[in-house]
Each structure stands twice: as structure tokens, then as C-alpha cells.
Amino acid sequence: MTGALRRSAGIVGMVAILLFFTVSLPDTFLTLRNWLNISQQISMLAVVAVTMTVVMAMGDFDLSVGSMASLSGVVAAAAFLQGWPIPAALGLSLVVGLMGGVFNGVMVALVGILPFVATLATLTVFSGLAFLVSDGRTVFGRDIPSAFSDFARSGLPLSSGEGPALVLPNLTLVALGVALVVWVVLEQTTYGRRLYALGGNTEAARLAGLPVQALRLSAYAFTGVGAAIAGLMYASRVASANPTQGDGLMLTAIASVFLGMTLTRDGSPRVFATLAGVLVLGVLDNGLTQMRVDSYVREVLVGAIILVAVGMSALGRGSALRRS
Amino acid sequence: MMATRSIFTSAVLVAGLSGAAAAQEVAVITPYLSQPGTQFYVDGFEARAEELGWDVNVVDTAGDVGAVISRIEDVVTRGVDAIVISVDPAQVGAGLQTAADAGIPVVGMDAGSDPLVAVNITSNGYAMAAETAVYVANRIGGEGNVVMFTFDPFPPVQVRGVVADAIFGNFPDIEVIDRITPDVSDGGIADSRAQMEAVLAANPEPGGIAAVWAAWDQPALGALQAIEAAGRAEEGIVITGIDANPQARDAIADGGNFEASVAQDFEGIGQTTADTVARILAGEELRQRVIYVPTELVTAANAAD
Numbered sequence: 001m002t003g004a005l006r007r008s009a010g011i012v013g014m015v016a017i018l019l020f021f022t023v024s025l026p027d028t029f030l031t032l033r034n035w036l037n038i039s040q041q042i043s044m045l046a047v048v049a050v051t052m053t054v055v056m057a058m059g060d061f062d063l064s065v066g067s068m069a070s071l072s073g074v075v076a077a078a079a080f081l082q083g084w085p086i087p088a089a090l091g092l093s094l095v096v097g098l099m100g101g102v103f104n105g106v107m108v109a110l111v112g113i114l115p116f117v118a119t120l121a122t123l124t125v126f127s128g129l130a131f132l133v134s135d136g137r138t139v140f141g142r143d144i145p146s147a148f149s150d151f152a153r154s155g156l157p158l159s160s161g162e163g164p165a166l167v168l169p170n171l172t173l174v175a176l177g178v179a180l181v182v183w184v185v186l187e188q189t190t191y192g193r194r195l196y197a198l199g200g201n202t203e204a205a206r207l208a209g210l211p212v213q214a215l216r217l218s219a220y221a222f223t224g225v226g227a228a229i230a231g232l233m234y235a236s237r238v239a240s241a242n243p244t245q246g247d248g249l250m251l252t253a254i255a256s257v258f259l260g261m262t263l264t265r266d267g268s269p270r271v272f273a274t275l276a277g278v279l280v281l282g283v284l285d286n287g288l289t290q291m292r293v294d295s296y297v298r299e300v301l302v303g304a305i306i307l308v309a310v311g312m313s314a315l316g317r318g319s320a321l322r323r324s
Numbered sequence: 325m326m327a328t329r330s331i332f333t334s335a336v337l338v339a340g341l342s343g344a345a346a347a348q349e350v351a352v353i354t355p356y357l358s359q360p361g362t363q364f365y366v367d368g369f370e371a372r373a374e375e376l377g378w379d380v381n382v383v384d385t386a387g388d389v390g391a392v393i394s395r396i397e398d399v400v401t402r403g404v405d406a407i408v409i410s411v412d413p414a415q416v417g418a419g420l421q422t423a424a425d426a427g428i429p430v431v432g433m434d435a436g437s438d439p440l441v442a443v444n445i446t447s448n449g450y451a452m453a454a455e456t457a458v459y460v461a462n463r464i465g466g467e468g469n470v471v472m473f474t475f476d477p478f479p480p481v482q483v484r485g486v487v488a489d490a491i492f493g494n495f496p497d498i499e500v501i502d503r504i505t506p507d508v509s510d511g512g513i514a515d516s517r518a519q520m521e522a523v524l525a526a527n528p529e530p531g532g533i534a535a536v537w538a539a540w541d542q543p544a545l546g547a548l549q550a551i552e553a554a555g556r557a558e559e560g561i562v563i564t565g566i567d568a569n570p571q572a573r574d575a576i577a578d579g580g581n582f583e584a585s586v587a588q589d590f591e592g593i594g595q596t597t598a599d600t601v602a603r604i605l606a607g608e609e610l611r612q613r614v615i616y617v618p619t620e621l622v623t624a625a626n627a628a629d
Contacts, residue, residue, distance in 0.1 A: 028401045037401065037422075041394040136509055140414050153418045238389045238415045248388055285391075289398040292381045299386075 009312050010262035013305075014280055021287035028290060032158075033166060042282035043175035044069075044230040044237070048249045049256040049274050050182045051226025055115070055219050056257050056269040057186060059199040060108065062220060063119040065227035065253060067127035068100050069246025072231030074130050076148075077139035077241035086148055094228050100126060101224015105217035123250075130243035140240030149239035171233050178229060182222065183271040195219055196268065255306050256281060262313040280305075348605055349379040351399040352433070353392055354410035357384035361590050362410055365433050368594025369408065376602055393419035400426045406601050407431070413438035429604050433597045437613055442604060445597045447588040448616035453484035453539065455621050456564040457491040459584045460535045463562045467497035468534025471523055473504050473516055473543030484539040484566060492537075501527070506543050516546025517553075524554045533561050541565035541572035541585055548575060548582045557581055568622040577627040585622045592617045 021029045028034055048065050055062050072093040079089035100122065107118035155167035186192035194215055197205045206212045230249060235241045257269050259277030264270045281302060288298045352369060356362040366382055373380045381399070385391035392411050396419030399407060407423055409416065410433040420440035423430050432444035460470065470492055474485035485503075492498045502523055507515040520536070527533050536551075538544035544565030551561055561581050565572050568587035575582040596617050603610065620626075 025402075028403070031401075034401050037394075037397045041397065044390070138415075140412065149417070153421060234390050237393060237418055239417055240389070240412075240415045244387070245389060248386075285394065286398050286401075289383060289395050290402040292402075295382075295384045295386075 004265075006267070006313055007263055007265060010259075010309060013309060013312075014263075014276065017280060017283060017287075017305075021283065021291075025287065025290050029287060034286065036158075036166060036169065036172070038279075038282050038286050039172040039175075040169040041286065042278050043169070043171040044233045044246075045249060045252055045256065045281070046175040046275060046278045047178045047226050047230040047233065048223075048253040049260075049278050050179045050271050051222045052253045052257050053260070053269045053271055053274045054182060054186055054195065054222040056254075057192070057195045057199050058216060058219055059202075060115040060216070060219070061119070061254060062101075062104060062115065062223040063250055064100065064104060064122040064126055065223050065230075066247040066250030067123050067130060068097060068224060068227035069231030069234060069249050070243050071100070071126045071130040071133070071246075072097050072228035073235035073241035073245060074134040074139065074243055076232055076235060077144065078133050080145055080148070081139065081143055086145055090232060093232055094225060097224045097226075097228020097231075098221055099224070100228075101221040102217065104224065105220035108220065109213045109216035127243070127247070134241065134243045136243060138240055138242035144235075144239050144241070148236055152233065152236035152239075171237065174229070174233060178226065179271060179275055182226075185222075186271055191215075199268065252281060258310050259306060262309045267313060347377055347379045348405045349381070349402075350406045350408060350601060351381045351383060351395075351402075351404045352408045352410070353383045353385070353395050353399070354433075355385045355387050355389050355392055356410060357382070358386070361434075361588075364590030365410060365594040365597070368591030369433065369598045370594075371591075372595045372598035376598065378598075389415050392416050396420070396430075397422050400428055404428065405605055408433050408597060408601065409435050409441070412436050413441050413444075429601075431597060431601050431604065434593055441613075443600055443610050443613055443615055445593050445600055445615045445617060447593065447619050449480055449483045450487050451616070452566050452586040452588075452619050453487035454491060455586050455619070456566055456584055457488040457537060459621065460537050460562055460564055461491060461495050461498060463583070464498070464534040466495045469499050469501045469527070469532060471502045471504065471520070471533060471536045471547070472500055473506060473519075473536070473538040473547065475505055475508065475539060477505075481539050488537055488539070498534075501533070504543075506546070508542070512540075512542035513546040513549070516543035517550045518546075520547040520550035521554065524550060524556060530556070530559050533559075535562040536564070538563070538565045541567045541569045544582055544585070545571060545575060548580065551581055568627075573622060573627045576622060576624055579624050583623060587620045587622050589617050589619060 052062060052065065075096050076089045076093040079092050104119055104122055107113045108115050151170050155169040158166040158168055186195065194210050197210065198212060198215055202212060231246045234246055256277035257274050259280055260273030261267050261269050263273040263276055284302050350373065352366060354362055357366065370380055383395045385395060389411060393416050396407060396416065400422050407428060407430045409430060413420060413432060413436050420430055420438065424440050429442045430440065432441045434446045435441060435444050437444050472488060475481040476485060492500050504519050506512050506519055536547045538547065544563050548563055551557055557580060563582045565585040568585040572585045576585060596615060600615060
């Protein structure tokens with residue numbers, strides 16, 4: 001009962017935000033072009049957030065994703081500087097992401113360090129590596145192959161009419177692809193159900209004979225690779241790489257998962273709910289910019305909305321507890 | 325809600341019909357608003373924009389260059405009259421393309437040149453380097469050994485070195501005995517000091533070094549520390565820098581070896597940017613892709629200003 005109430009409060013809140021912008025920006029907000037823009041603007045965050053959903057399903061989280069995204073971008077750029085072909089450079093970045101994720105997994109699952117501490121430490125390690133690899137500089141201009149930066153500027157053409165063509169951006173397609181894969185793995189397979197079981201009760205999962213350590217370790221591979229993909233998307237979008245450019249993704253990704261959790265029946269993290277959370281944050285940035293709300297006020301508002309949404313959700317859970 | 329909407333719609337219609345009478349809307353987008361230089365640009369821009377009666381929206385993405393692209397897309401969707409950016413245009417090409425497709429002019433405020441930027445307003449690096457290089461040449465009477473600190477990997481600083489090379493090359497009795505590229509990973513002062521100490525050790529005789537020309541202030545400050553630490557401040561080695569940062573101004577005001585630097589007019593860049601946007605909005609076709617705002621030589625006479 002409270003679950004349904006909480007969920008509907010979340011949905012009402014999201015619809016209210018959409019309605020508000022639709023009314024305030026009647027000519028521009030609900031246009032296909034604007035939504036294609038938004039889809040591209042949130043694509044990097046979406047990739048990090050849906051992979052974050054995997055570890056949050058187990059009740060863990062990964063603080064190192066932002067610096068991993070930065071590291072992935074500068075690793076690819078360094079490979080470009082060495083004259084590597086684009087696929088090899090991208091492959092190297094993804095391998096770095098995988099290794100970083102597995103390393104997090106080893107620290108948490110095998111060594112037994114709390115996720116907060118382990119990934120806070122690797123956040124610093126990855127960030128330091130990003131500075132080492134890049135020498136603290138921004139790699140840009142001719143050093144970045146144009147085929148790489150063109151990727152983020154193109155997509156599937158949707159119209160051939162007058163004016164600037166409408167395209168479904170490549171970055172959006174990548175984000176959708178990643179979301180689909182994570183959705184299948186997390187919500188349609190035994191593996192995924194076992195991760196949720198871990199999040200529900202680790203001890204019970206262990207007693208039921210689940211390979212708890214292996215499961216936990218493997219989940220961190222998703223955040224590592226997801227962060228690496230997002231870092232490459234970001235580098236392609238800005239046609240450059242510097243050792244801090246992905247850092248902002250971590251907090252917003254975790255916030256998106258929390259926002260999404262206010263929408264699910266049992267308050268657990270789900271892939272499509274996370275995407276809805278990402279979308280809310282993207283829509284706020286887009287709409288408030290168009291309404292010319294001051295950038296700093298915008299930040300305060302976004303934080304406040306996260307507090308209200310997650311706060312309502314917590315109150316819902318609290319009253320459920322009192323009743324039981 | 326409906327009433328709000330119809331009022332808004334009619335306001336848009338009125339604005340559309342009255343055409344030129346409506347306030348022009350300009351968005352200023354930068355990831356670097358918290359940096360002092362950028363703040364001065366924006367202050368200068370806003371002051372001039374207010375006189376022009378514009379509606380200015382300043383968007384700061386707090387260091388996130390990718391978000392600059394997103395915000396350019398958003399203000400293009402909104403339909404602003406012009407966009408001003410203060411970020412490397414090569415990094416926000418995707419957003420510039422969106423603006424170009426929509427026919428909205430983008431002007432750079434010390435942003436760098438790009439085919440999609442109508443015009444960039446900045447300081448003239450060539451001229452700044454010429455100011456200090458001729459200061460050095462004249463001050464040492466056109467003869468003596470000069471040490472140069474340059475940084476060719478960074479294009480805006482590279483051009484400064486080229487000009488100084490040309491000017492010193494034009495004096496037959498000036499010899500550039502060292503052209504040093506300091507390691508800048510720690511800010512540039514410490515390594516410049518170490519490198520200068522080596523040069524001083526290699527040229528122990530008083531008067532063996534007449535001047536140090538640095539392409540920016542940090543190496544000049546490092547060289548000053550090395551000269552003072554070596555007890556050779558009384559030899560009258562002339563040091564010049566460029567940018568006139570506060571630390572350099574203090575050193576110049578002290579009246580020691582560090583004698584001159586060049587100050588950029590950040591507010592002036594902001595004002596000229598606004599004036600240039602006004603010219604574009606008035607339909608003028610600009611011939612120049614770069615507009616330079618004059619800089620000022622800073623010596624002990626005006627360092628405290």
C-alpha cells in the first residue's frame with residue numbers, strides 16, 4: 001500500500017516537472033528536436049547510472065566511476081598520440097575499465113573492504129593514473145582523430161525535410177544499447193536475480209548456496225566497463241580528453257539510481273527506473289537553462305528535488321516499518 | 325495554467341511583431357566562471373550589455389566542458405539572438421555546429437579561433453611578446469647574453485617565443501645563450517628556478533647574463549628567485565614576464581630585477597565582445613576573425629595600479 005503510494009508520488013512528481021516545462025516553454029520543450037538533444041545530453045550519465053544499478057542491486061555502490069571515466073578518456077587519447085588505430089585505442093580503454101572494475105570487485109568481495117572505502121581509494125588511484133597518463137594536460141585538436149570526434153556529432157537521420165536535419169544521435173544509441181544489455185542481464189537472468197538476492201540478505205544468499213564472492217566481484221566489472229564507455233563517449237563529444245572531465249558523473253549517477261528507486265514497487269534499483277531518474281535530471285538541466293534560471297540556482301534546485309524524492313521514499317518506508 | 329500560457333504566447337507574438345524593439349537575448353556560456361580572468365571578462369561584458377539593453381543569461385557549467393555543448397544546444401532551442409563562449413572552441417564543436425545550423429552567431433571571448441566562431445576577441449600574444457622583448461633589448465643597450473624561457477607545446481605561448489626570437493635576432497650584439505622550456509607540471513616556478521640556477525652556475529662571471537626574457541610570469545619569478553638566492557641581484561640582470569599576475573606585480577613594484585610584464589585588459593575584452601556582438605546583430609559582416617584588445621606594459625611606475 002505504502003509502496004504504491006510512494007511510487008505514485010514519484011510518478012506524480014515527474015509528470016509535474018514535465019507539465020511545468022511544457023507550459024513554461026510551450027514552443028520548444030515538447031519538440032522532437034529538444035528531446036533528441038536531451039537524449040544525447042544524458043547519454044553518458046545514463047550509461048554510468050544503469051551500470052551503477054547493477055552494484056546498487058546488491059546494496060553496494062561504486063564511487064570510482066567518475067575518475068574511471070576520466071581515465072578511460074585519457075588512455076584512449078594517449079593511444080591516439082602513439083598512433084594506435086581507433087578500434088585498438090577504444091579496446092584498450094575498455095580493457096582498462098574492465099580491469100579497474102575487477103580490481104574494485106577483488107577489494108570488496110575477496111579482501112572484504114567496505115565498498116565505500118574500497119572505491120573511494122580506487123577513485124583516488126584512477127584519478128592519479130589519469131593525471132600520470134595525460135601528464136596533467138588536455139589532449140585535443142589534431143591529436144584526436146576526427147573519425148572519433150565525428151562519432152558523437154552524427155547519428156541516424158530521421159528526416160530529410162527543410163532546416164537542420166533531425167538525427168537520432170549515435171551517443172543516444174550507445175546508451176540505449178548499454179541499457180538494454182544491462183536490463184537483460186540484471187532483470188531477465190538467474191545471474192541478475194541472484195544479485196538482487198544478495199542485496200536482500202547476503203547471509204541468506206550464502207546459506208542458499210549462492211557463490212556470493214564471485215557474484216559480488218563480477219558486478220563491479222559492469223561499473224568499470226560502463227564508466228569506461230561513458231568516458232569514451234564524453235571524450236568523443238568534446239573531441240578532447242583531460243584527466244578530470246568525467247569526475248562529475250559519479251554523484252549524479254548515484255543520485256539518478258536513488259531517484260529511480262522512488263519509482264519501483266519495492267524500492268529496489270531497476271534499470272528503467274534509473275533511466276527515468278537520469279531523464280529527470282537531464283530534463284531539469286535542459287528546461288531550467290531554457291527558462292534562463294541561474295546556473296547556481298539550478299544546482300540548488302536539482303539537489304533539493306533529489307532530497308524531496310528520496311525523502312518521500314524514506315518516509316514511505318518508515319511508516320511501513322512502524323506498521324509491521 | 326492556461327491563462328499563464330496564453331499570456332506567455334501573446335507576449336512572444338508581440339515580441340515577434342515589434343521586431344527590433346524587443347530586447348536582444350544573448351547567452352554567455354563558460355565552464356570557467358570561477359576563474360578570476362573569466363569573471364572580469366563577464367563583468368565587462370555584462371556592464372556593456374546593460375547599456376545596450378540586452379537580456380544576458382550567464383551559464384557556468386562549473387568546469388564541465390561537455391555540459392557547455394548541452395547548454396549551447398538548450399539556448400539554441402530557446403532561440404537566443406547570439407551566443408558568447410569562453411572555452412576552447414575545438415572542444416565544443418558539436419554545440420557550435422548546432423548553433424550554426426540554427427543560424428545563431430557564436431562569438432568567442434578569449435576562446436580561440438574556429439571556423440564556426442564568427443569572431444574571437446582576445447589579447448595579441450605577438451604584441452605582448454614584442455613589448456617585453458624590445459623592453460629587454462633597449463634596457464641592455466642592444467648587447468649582452470639573454471636567457472629565454474618559452475613553452476612551444478602551448479600555441480598561445482609559442483607565438484610569444486617566436487616574436488622574441490625575431491626581435492633579439494635583429495640585434496647583432498644580443499646573443500640568446502639558452503632557450504629553456506621549463507617543466508610546468510608544478511606551476512612552472514620551481515623548475516624554472518632550478519634551470520636558472522644551472523645557467524647561473526655555467527655563467528659565473530658578473531655581467532655574463534644581461535637579461536632573462538620569460539614568455540609568462542612564472543618562469544620570470546623562478547629566475548628572480550634563482551638570481552637572488554645566488555646573490556647576483558646586484559648585477560642588474562633584467563627580467564621580464566608576461567600576464568602581470570599579482571605575484572609578478574608585487575615583484576615589479578619592489579623595484580628589483582623583475583622589471584616588466586604585460587597586463588591584459590580582461591574587462592576590455594568583455595566590453596569589446598559585447599560591442600562586437602552588437603555589430604553582428606546589426607547585420608554587419610565582420611572582415612576580421614580575431615579582434616585584439618590593447619594590452620598595457622607594467623613597470624615599477626604603474627605596477628601598483
